Amino acid sequence: MSSLLCALAVFAAAMFTAVSGKQVVTGMYGDTITVPCNNGNNKPSDLIFTKWKYLNEDNTSGDLLVKQAQKEEAKIIATNGYKDRISITPNSSLLIRDAALLDEKIFICIVVSLVNLNEYPVEVAVYKRPSAPEIKNKASQLENGKLTLLGECVSADANPPSEIVWLKNNKPLLTDNRTIIINSSIKKDPSTSLSTSISRLQYMAGKEDTTSKFTCVARHVTGPDQHTAPENFSIHYPTEKMSLQFLSLVPIKEGDNVTLRCQADGNPPPTRFNFDLKGEKHTESGRDMMLAAVNRNHSGEYKCSLASNDKMVATATLNVTYxxxxxxxxxxxxxxxxxxxxxxxxxxxxxxxxxxxxxxxxxxxxxxxxxxxxxxxxxxxxxxxxxxxxxxxxxxxxxVQGSPVIKSLKKHRSANGKNKVLVCEAEGSPEPDVHWSVNGTHDEKTYKDGKAIYKLTVVPSMNLTVTCQVSNTLGYDSRVINVSSLIDEEQKAKPDKSEDSDDKAKVIVAVVVGLLVVAALVGIIYWLYMRRRQGSWKTGEKEAGTSEESKKLEENNHRT
The missing domain is CATH 2.60.40.10 (Immunoglobulins)
Known part of the structure; x- marks a missing residue:
């Protein structure tokens, strides 16, 4: 009993001890928070009991539960909202179910033993991830060159409050107080104490923002950023440029259908246009006008203009190919x-x-x-x-027409030498017909560019006179050719023995005649020689010869 009184005295003194060296524990909104007691090292051998209490920001406190060392069950002494939400673990950690922002305070674990009393304060923070961000109060369109409220980005029910960032084409937008103004605010729910972040973006758009994508991003300590879907805004601006086009396959030919399209860069786009078709004016409720089955007379300059402003004009030249x-x-x-x-x-x-x-x-x-x-x-x-x-x-x-004319009629032996081939060449148109005076074993013809070649293969057994006759509707022509028998030609080709003997006799006669001619020449030479000698005797030379010389001359003459 004395030991218990001593412990209570020590506990009473500890009530006035300052809390220091806090541990911080983070829990998620709605989950169960585990608050450790000296990191689980809180059971001295002489432990009497463990107690949990809390300390509010205004330094008011409240008791939660007490756990006697010799008992298994803890005694809940809280009388407020914690009564049904708290419990203790075997290692003396405090469990808080259904965490709320009201649980953001300091919880103190008090460990009482026979000789000591220790306090272990733990600060609890409760985080709440915001809901997905939304862009509200979006502008229906942005004015070119005019500062306009693009929208409000809302990131609701967070703790701590989320940070909102605006992106254009995935790049952050920063306030410059001229073309971009961003105002942010935070609202706290009185019942849940959760925060809602609101960011208002005023933006001065240009025509280049027609394709820009705007995104709102919510950033929070609980982890990855949350993005809204990219938003595209229509940029309103008056028409500054116009163009006129011809919608047709190029080149444009006579008979084609041609659509004239007038385009303006204003937004919203104009809906009514005036078309000037080479002095003929038409007003259309759309940007297109069709010319059906164009011809060469449609070639020329065309114009279109805004129905609301005829000074905004575009021109184009139509060239029709013919x-x-x-x-x-x-x-x-x-x-x-x-x-x-x-x-x-x-x-x-x-x-x-x-x-x-x-x-x-x-x-x-x-x-x-x-x-x-x-x-x-x-x-x-x-x-x-x-x-x-x-x-x-x-x-x-x-x-080209003409009566037939035979240009040539020829004959030759066939390649095997057993036939005669007759070739009749003629000119004429229409193509002439041919008629041969004899029949052949093979008949063929060719005709091109008014020239005809007719061939007839024959085997003549006797000498023939063959006629080639050609004719068409304009006239006729004919020509004849003699064709000898193949038998006669073969016989004439054989050698004749009698003719050979006659040739030999002729050769002998020729030799004899040659010898006689030679003898006559020798006699003439001798006669001339003798005459020369007689002339010398008459000049007084010794003419008489001996009888022996005379005999020798006679013998020589005889030999000759």
Missing amino acids: LDLSLSPTGDVNKNVGESLEVKMKKSSSSEPTVSWTKDNEKLDKLPDFSTLTYSHAGFYVCQVSVLGIKRSASFRLV
Whole structure:
């Protein structure tokens, strides 16, 4: 009993001891707060009891509970709102359920033992995360160059109060007291003591803010920032620039539908426009006006203006592409070989066109000279003229006519040498028909540009006279050729023995005649020699010779 009295005396003295060295504990609004007693190290061996109490800001206090060391249950002695919200843990920590802002105070844990009394003060802070921020009282539109209230950002029911930041295109806006003015305030709920932060943004918008995104951000100690959805505001400003466009595929061709669009940069955009169509004026309730099936006469300058302000004018020039083509002659043209043909091509276009000619689908560098027509001039001619986006074409088919004329009639042996091939070449149009006076084993023909080649393969068993006759609706022509028998040609090709013997006799006769000629020449030479000697005797030289010399001369003559 004496020990208990001693402890109570010590406790009474402690009531006047100043509280120092506080620990701070943070709890979330509505949750259970755990307030530790000396961080759980509060059970001395001679512990008598543990007591919790609180101290208000005005230094008033109140008891909460007492826990005897020898008892398991604590005694709740609080009589106010804490009565049903507090309890104690085995390590003497105080539990406060349904935390509210009224719990932001100092709680004191008193540990009483036989020889000592200790107090452990703990300051409790209650945090409340604000609700998602909202932008209220938003402006329906902003005035260009005019300071306008954009809106109020509200971040409600927080503790401590949240901080509000305005962003434009994700960059913070700072007050400059000229184009940006931000006023912030805080309201506290009298029943919950929770704070609501309000920030009012006044902003001077420009036309460039048409695409700007404004965001309000609530920042709080409880963790990540909360953003409102980006807001886009219509910027009101009068029309300063206008433009006129032609909505159509380029180039604009005759027959196209063309829409004229008048555009103005004002906001809200104008809804009525005046259109000046080359002196003809129309008023439209929209920005578009259509010209149906334009032609070359629609080319020229067009204007549009605001119905409310005819001094705001835009102009544009319409260029309609066109192309005309005429060709003479056209269709089928029949001419006789040797005649002339005059071709006339006329064109009219919005710009210099490209001209090309083809004959039978093959490109020509230029149109042929038709002053003297030949069969090669015949064909299908197409003239094509084009400018941007437009093509025109015209054509004629030239037929060159003439009665057939055979140019040559030839013969030759076939490659195997067993046949004769007759070749008859002719010119004429329409294509001539051919008629041979004999039948052949193979008949073929080709015809191009008025030239025909007819071939007939025959096996003549006797000498023949063959006629090639060609004809068309304008006339005919024919030519003959002699064709010898293949048998006769083969016999003539064999060598003749009698002819060989005759040739040998002729050679012998030639040799004999040659020898006689040589002998005659020697006799003449000898006669001349003798005459020369006789002449020398007459000049007084010794003429008489010996008998032996005479004999030698006679022998020499005889030998000769």
